[in-house]
Amino acid sequence: MTFEExxxxxxxxxLPDSSELTTLRREMAALRALxxxxxxxxxxxxxxxxxxxxxxxxxxxxxxxxxxxxxxxxADLAAATVLTARFPTVLAAHARIVAGKEPIxxxxxxxxxxxxxxxxxxxxxxxxxxxxxxxxxxxVIDHGMNxxxxxxxxIASTRSDMxxxxxxxxxxxxxxxxxxxxxxxxxMLVDIGSADRAxxxxxxxxxxxxxxxxxxxRVYKVRDPRADVLSSVATEMSQAALEDHKLFDLARSVEQTxxxxxxxxKPGRNLRxxxxxxxxxxxxxxxxxxxxxVATFACGRVAGWCAHVIEQHAEDHLIRPQSEYVGxxxxxxx
Amino acid sequence: MTFEExxxxxxxxxLPDSSELTTLRREMAALRALxxxxxxxxxxxxxxxxxxxxxxxxxxxxxxxxxxxxxxxxADLAAATVLTARFPTVLAAHARIVAGKEPIxxxxxxxxxxxxxxxxxxxxxxxxxxxxxxxxxxxVIDHGMNxxxxxxxxIASTRSDMxxxxxxxxxxxxxxxxxxxxxxxxxMLVDIGSADRAxxxxxxxxxxxxxxxxxxxRVYKVRDPRADVLSSVATEMSQAALEDHKLFDLARSVEQTxxxxxxxxKPGRNLRxxxxxxxxxxxxxxxxxxxxxVATFACGRVAGWCAHVIEQHAEDHLIRPQSEYVGxxxxxxx
Numbered sequence: 001m002t003f004e005e006x007x008x009x010x011x012x013x014x015l016p017d018s019s020e021l022t023t024l025r026r027e028m029a030a031l032r033a034l035x036x037x038x039x040x041x042x043x044x045x046x047x048x049x050x051x052x053x054x055x056x057x058x059x060x061x062x063x064x065x066x067x068x069x070x071x072x073x074x075a076d077l078a079a080a081t082v083l084t085a086r087f088p089t090v091l092a093a094h095a096r097i098v099a100g101k102e103p104i105x106x107x108x109x110x111x112x113x114x115x116x117x118x119x120x121x122x123x124x125x126x127x128x129x130x131x132x133x134x135x136x137x138x139x140v141i142d143h144g145m146n147x148x149x150x151x152x153x154x155i156a157s158t159r160s161d162m163x164x165x166x167x168x169x170x171x172x173x174x175x176x177x178x179x180x181x182x183x184x185x186x187x188m189l190v191d192i193g194s195a196d197r198a199x200x201x202x203x204x205x206x207x208x209x210x211x212x213x214x215x216x217x218r219v220y221k222v223r224d225p226r227a228d229v230l231s232s233v234a235t236e237m238s239q240a241a242l243e244d245h246k247l248f249d250l251a252r253s254v255e256q257t258x259x260x261x262x263x264x265x266k267p268g269r270n271l272r273x274x275x276x277x278x279x280x281x282x283x284x285x286x287x288x289x290x291x292x293x294v295a296t297f298a299c300g301r302v303a304g305w306c307a308h309v310i311e312q313h314a315e316d317h318l319i320r321p322q323s324e325y326v327g328x329x330x331x332x333x334x
Numbered sequence: 335m336t337f338e339e340x341x342x343x344x345x346x347x348x349l350p351d352s353s354e355l356t357t358l359r360r361e362m363a364a365l366r367a368l369x370x371x372x373x374x375x376x377x378x379x380x381x382x383x384x385x386x387x388x389x390x391x392x393x394x395x396x397x398x399x400x401x402x403x404x405x406x407x408x409a410d411l412a413a414a415t416v417l418t419a420r421f422p423t424v425l426a427a428h429a430r431i432v433a434g435k436e437p438i439x440x441x442x443x444x445x446x447x448x449x450x451x452x453x454x455x456x457x458x459x460x461x462x463x464x465x466x467x468x469x470x471x472x473x474v475i476d477h478g479m480n481x482x483x484x485x486x487x488x489i490a491s492t493r494s495d496m497x498x499x500x501x502x503x504x505x506x507x508x509x510x511x512x513x514x515x516x517x518x519x520x521x522m523l524v525d526i527g528s529a530d531r532a533x534x535x536x537x538x539x540x541x542x543x544x545x546x547x548x549x550x551x552r553v554y555k556v557r558d559p560r561a562d563v564l565s566s567v568a569t570e571m572s573q574a575a576l577e578d579h580k581l582f583d584l585a586r587s588v589e590q591t592x593x594x595x596x597x598x599x600k601p602g603r604n605l606r607x608x609x610x611x612x613x614x615x616x617x618x619x620x621x622x623x624x625x626x627x628v629a630t631f632a633c634g635r636v637a638g639w640c641a642h643v644i645e646q647h648a649e650d651h652l653i654r655p656q657s658e659y660v661g662x663x664x665x666x667x668x
Contacts, residue, residue, distance in 0.1 A: 037378040044371040045397060052396055055498060059393035062386055063379060145657035151488045151502055158481050158509020164389060168485055168502025175492020177652045318511045323479035 003112050003137040003300070004028065010142060010307035011080055024081075025111070031085035032106035032115065034093065035064045039103070042090055046097050050295035051179075055170045057090040058083065062163040069161050071313045079162035080306030087299040088112065092119035095292060113137065116299070117286060128240045129286045132233045133296075136282055139226045139275065140297055142304030148172035148179065152305045156312040157319040165312075169305045170298055179297050183290035184213040185280035188254075195253035202261045212258055214277030216269075230278035237285045251281055337446050337471045337634070338362065344476060344641035345414055358415075359445070365419035366440035366449065368427065369398045373437070376424055380431050384629035385513075389504045391424040392417065396497040403495050405647045413496035414640030421633040422446070425626060426453035447471065450633070455621060462574045463620045466567045467630075470616055473560045473609065474631055476638030482506035482513065486639045490646040491653040499646075503639045504632055513628045513635075518547040519614035520624050522588075529587035536595045546592055548611030550603075564612035571619045585615055 001015065004025050008016040016024060034042070038060045045053045061083060062068035067075040093103035096119075104119045113134035117125035143149070152169040156162075173179035192201045205212060217224055238248045255273055262271045283293050335349065338359050342350040350358060368376070372394045379387045395417060396402035401409040427437035430453075438453045447468035451459035477483070486503040490496075507513035526535045539546060551558055572582045589607055596605045617627050 037375070040378065041371075041375060041394065044374065045394070048397060049403070052402070052498075055501060056390075056393040059390040059501065060375065060379070063382060068386070069383070144659075145655050147488055147492050147652060147654045150653070150655060151485055154481055154485045154488060155502060155506040155509070158506050158512035160505050160507075160509035160512075164386075164505025164508055167389060167393065168489060168505045171494050171498025171502045172489040172492050173494075174498055175489070175494035178492035178494075318481060319484070320481045321479050321484060325478075 001138065003134050003141070003303070006138045006141050007080075007084060007303040010303055011077060011310060026108075027081050028085040028112060029106075029108035029110075029115070031082050032089050032108070034086060034089050035060070037063055038086075038090070039093060042093050042103075043097055046094070049174075050091055050094055050292045051170065051174045051298065053094045054087065054090055054295045054298055055167060055174070058087075058163065058170055059167045061086060062161065065163070068163060071156075071159055071161065073310065073314075076162050076306070076310045076313060080303070080310070083163070083166055083306060084303050085112075087295075087302050088116035089119060091292060091295050091299060092116060095120055095289070121287060125286070126240070128237060132237055132282050133286055135229060135233050136279065136296075137300030137303075139229050140279075140300040142301070142307065146178065147175070148301065149305055149308050153308050153312045154319045156309040157315075157317065159313070159316070162306060162309050165309045166302060166305050169301075173298055173301065174294060179294045179301075183280070183293050185277055186284060186290050188213050189247060189250055189280075192250070192254055195250055195257070198254045198257040199261060202258050203265070206261070206265050212262065212271075214280070215258060215262060215273055216271040217274045224272060224274040226275040227273045227278055230275060230282055231273075234278050234281045234285070237282065247284070248281060251277070335472065337468050337475070337637070340472045340475050341414075341418060341637040344637055345411060345644060360442075361415050362419040362446060363440075363442035363444075363449070365416050366423050366442070368420060368423050369394070371397055372420075372424070373427060376427050376437075377431055380428070383508075384425055384428055384626045385504065385508045385632065387428045388421060388424055388629045388632055389501060389508070392421070392497065392504055393501045395420060396495065399497070402497060405490075405493055405495065407644065407648075410496050410640070410644045410647060414637070414644070417497070417500055417640060418637050419446075421629075421636050422450035423453060425629050425633060426450060429454055429623070429626060451620060459620070460574070462571060466571055466616050467620055469563060469567050470613065470630075471634030471637075473563050474613075474634040476635070476641065480512065481509070482635065483639055483642050487642050487646045488653045490643040491649075491651065493647070493650070496640060496643050499643045500636060500639050503635075507632055507635065508628060513631050519611055520618060522547050523581060523584055523614075526584070526588055529584055529591070532588045532591040533595060536592050537599070540595070540599050546596065546605075548608055548614070549592060549596060550605040551608045558606060558608040560609040561607045561612055564609060564616055565607075568612050568615045568619070571616065581618070582615060585611070 005015055005021060008020065008024055038057050041056050041060055042053055045056055065079055065082060089106055096103045104122050106115050106119055110118055111130060111134065114125055114130035116133060117130055148169040151172040152165040155165040155168045192198050202212060234248060238245055255277065259273065283296055288296055339349055339355060342354065342358055372391050375390050375394055376387055379390055399413055399416060423440055430437045438456050440449050440453055444452055445464060445468065448459055448464035450467060451464055482503040485506040486499040489499040489502045526532050536546060568582060572579055589611065617630055622630055
């Protein structure tokens with residue numbers, strides 16, 4: 001399914017019929033342009049990492065919402081649509097500004113994914129590239145109770161608003177232990193350089209006690225199912241000559257070598273290729289820079305965050321854990 | 335102790351000696367002025383609630399940090415100092431802009447609390463008023479694992495940065511179930527109007543199943559100890575004729591009536607006056623509007639959030655709960 005259909009599923013509990021899908025597409029397309037104040041923030045933050053720019057821009061997106069503080073389902077859905085519609089615009093505008101170019105106004109006749117690439121490159125994208133981004137966003141749209149989603153739910157649990165919750169989630173996604181890994185996969189491939197150097201490289205890294213980027217997952221002890229989907233997308237892009245074929249071939253070969261060495265060096269750990277490995281290839285292939293990868297991830301995940309906020313608002317109970325004080329008992333002053 | 339001393343205690347684990355206190359005071363004073371881009375956001379958000387303005391402004395405060403993404407203790411302390419130093423400036427600038435006036439530049443020779451009132455009103459505050467704000471901020475500087483602090487820790491647990499974590503915490507504090515209650519206490523007093531109407535009013539509210547604002551706490555089943563501190567401050571302010579004496583007398587009388595009726599109607603529940611009750615009186619007395627109360631709370635709590643982020647970064651483990659799927663098993667498409 002497309003990203004818009006997946007968003008409808010998460011927000012309303014079922015896939016849209018064709019008329020509902022047309023309505024959602026139209027609503028999102030109409031909301032893509034950034035308010036002047038948000039665009040000002042993006043320009044002011046030209047030198048900041050894209051995920052920081054997204055945090056700053058998102059924090060301002062309550063400014064033109066009709067009911068920014070309301071936590072009714074209608075207000076939440078309106079905010080979800082605004083946030084999801086605008087995240088790619090923020091990212092594309094920032095990338096253009098960083099490159100010394102003017103932002104390109106969104107087009108309402110393109111899909112969410114195709115319009116993103118259009119705003120980024122100034123021309124209509126190859127349908128395979130647009131479909132790749134669309135598939136990527138569907139693949140990462142939600143992933144249960146990860147740290148950013150949980151942050152959004154903790155914030156929403158106080159009956160705070162959608163924009164506040166999603167702004168917090170962006171901050172969590174930024175962390176290297178959560179969304180911050182796709183860039184280093186490319187660094188690794190560049191560092192390895194050629195297939196015949198992979199085995200020595202990975203053994204050296206493991207001996208030094210370092211983690212191999214793009215392999216292993218806290219939850220999955222089998223191959224991350226999302227990696228299969230993105231592997232297919234990467235193959236399709238490679239066959240359409242849309243990407244650097246050499247990098248793709250290297251990645252395939254390196255993946256096999258790393259899996260073999262991991263199985264040997266860490267037997268029983270079942271460290272498998274994760275979603276970040278192919279994400280790096282796909283995003284690079286559509287012309288995104290590694291520094292934009294986490295923010296591009298957020299453009300998909302935002303729809304999932306919004307769905308969790310809607311659910312948390314419906315549950316309406318405060319998430320406030322107890323903690324146990326283990327520090328010293330008295331306070332001494334010199 | 336003063337707010338600056340309490341911040342030092344939380345950030346470094348001990349109270350400062352006089353030379354350390356002088357250093358921290360100087361550092362904070364030097365950092366009070368807002369970067370041009372943050373001030374631009376504050377102006378653009380003139381019509382937004384102050385807590386939203388604080389969220390938007392805070393999100394931009396990474397822009398002039400030397401190492402915005404670093405999670406070393408030094409970088410965290412630098413960010414903590416910047417955020418804590420600037421929150422009152424954001425709030426005062428916004429209040430001035432809303433009132434159609436120009437923001438007032440901070441003064442480096444005043445304490446953190448006195449400078450806040452100076453920026454708000456354009457004249458040096460009465461020492462009793464400055465001490466009242468200082469005491470209020472010390473009183474609320476930290477309160478264990480509340481929802482906003484927990485949100486900050488979840489975000490920081492991904493190795494995300496201080497600004498991202500604190501921006502998320504502001505969003506959580508905004509919620510009516512967390513920091514959003516001091517305003518309604520004044521609404522209640524205005525609604526009651528005179529001491530002789532208090533008993534009928536509170537009985538009617540309780541019969542209607544409504545919660546009485548400013549009474550009861552999720553954790554405390556005795557009188558909130560912070561209420562005693564702020565009650566003393568309110569008494570001092572009242573005696574110095576710094577506040578509306580009538581409102582204060584009404585509050586005292588209403589408090590006794592409510593406690594008596596709560597004991598009778600909800601026996602064994604031990605619903606006591608909480609920190610929000612006297613907070614409302616104290617903040618109103620120094621000239622703050624109820625719409626600024628939550629953001630003023632954040633100006634104190636920010637130092638505690640920063641301390642928790644420092645602690646979380648030192649613990650360095652991801653907070654990512656498991657969740658159990660309880661929805662339908664299949665997906666049906668019409």
